[in-house]
Amino acid sequence: MSFAENSVAGVAILLWAADASAPERLATPFFHAAAAATMEVPVEIYFTAASVNLLRPGVAAGLRASARVDKTIADNLREAVDLGARLFACSDALHAQGIEARELMPGVQRGGAVQFMARAIDRDWRTLIF
Numbered sequence: 001m002s003f004a005e006n007s008v009a010g011v012a013i014l015l016w017a018a019d020a021s022a023p024e025r026l027a028t029p030f031f032h033a034a035a036a037a038t039m040e041v042p043v044e045i046y047f048t049a050a051s052v053n054l055l056r057p058g059v060a061a062g063l064r065a066s067a068r069v070d071k072t073i074a075d076n077l078r079e080a081v082d083l084g085a086r087l088f089a090c091s092d093a094l095h096a097q098g099i100e101a102r103e104l105m106p107g108v109q110r111g112g113a114v115q116f117m118a119r120a121i122d123r124d125w126r127t128l129i130f
Contacts, residue, residue: 010042011126012119015051018130020059023073027065029130030076037083045080046116048090052097055089055104081107088115 013033018025033043047055054060060074081087088111089104101110119125 007039007041008126009122009124010044010119011036011128012116013043013045014116014127014129015045015047015054016049016129019050020053020063021050023063024065025130026054026060026063026073027069027071027076029128030073030080032128033080033085034076034083037080037085043080043083043085044088044111044115044119045085046088046090046111048093048112048116050093050097052089052093052099055087055108056099057103057105088112 011033013029015029018029020026029045033045037043054073054077060077061072063073064071065073065076087108089101089108090112091110092112094101094104101108116127120127
């Protein structure tokens with residue numbers, strides 16, 4: 001029996017205060033995303049504010065949550081994606097950070113406040129904010 005049979009429709013995760021300036025905060029959202037995806041729950045991760053920088057190739061690869069951990073933040077992110085998490089970048093945040101959509105890693109979709117709020121008001125979805 002899968003967890004999804006008795007579960008919600010999905011989990012939407014918003015990265016707001018979790019960004020490259022505080023790498024110690026970055027592994028946890030991706031651990032939660034991977035855990036939900038492992039339980040066969042659809043996962044969407046929304047990057048907003050400065051967190052959109054994590055979607056630029058090479059940025060997350062240079063970050064670790066702790067000097068005691070071998071995995072990079074890119075490894076944590078890739079694990080969540082490999083398990084099925086979908087990534088969304090806020091258009092306004094990209095503009096504010098001076099990032100063009102073509103600079104993002106492959107597979108990132110556009111999605112911001114409207115898409116996240118649609119999940120937040122959907123009774124069948126759960127949201128986490130980091």
